[in-house]
Amino acid sequence: MPYSVTDITELIRHHLVFADPDPVGVSGNLARLVRNVEAMAPSPIRRHVEAEWLFCDRCGASVDVDVLAVDGSNFTPEGGFYCSGCIPERAT
Numbered sequence: 001m002p003y004s005v006t007d008i009t010e011l012i013r014h015h016l017v018f019a020d021p022d023p024v025g026v027s028g029n030l031a032r033l034v035r036n037v038e039a040m041a042p043s044p045i046r047r048h049v050e051a052e053w054l055f056c057d058r059c060g061a062s063v064d065v066d067v068l069a070v071d072g073s074n075f076t077p078e079g080g081f082y083c084s085g086c087i088p089e090r091a092t
Contacts, residue, residue: 012033016029016030017030051066052065053065054068054081055081056082056083057076057080057081057082057086058086059085061085063081063083074087
């Protein structure tokens with residue numbers, strides 16, 4: 001019988017969290033489980049990281065730095081920043 005992610009989560013909660021009265025032991029067990037599960041992933045699991053945002057000097061739009069143009073065209077020689085809609089060459 002296949003288990004859902006919710007079923008597996010409940011098994012973990014019951015067997016690893018509720019079964020151990022020591023919070024340090026629980027944390028250690030969960031950390032080890034996470035490492036073992038991550039090792040099964042076919043590709044790297046993206047960890048949550050804080051987003052970095054820049055604000056367009058022309059319109060004020062906020063842009064996540066992960067989506068900036070690879071060629072650096074969002075930046076001016078003076079160090080300014082423009083979103084893709086406000087880059088001077090592309091603006092209409």
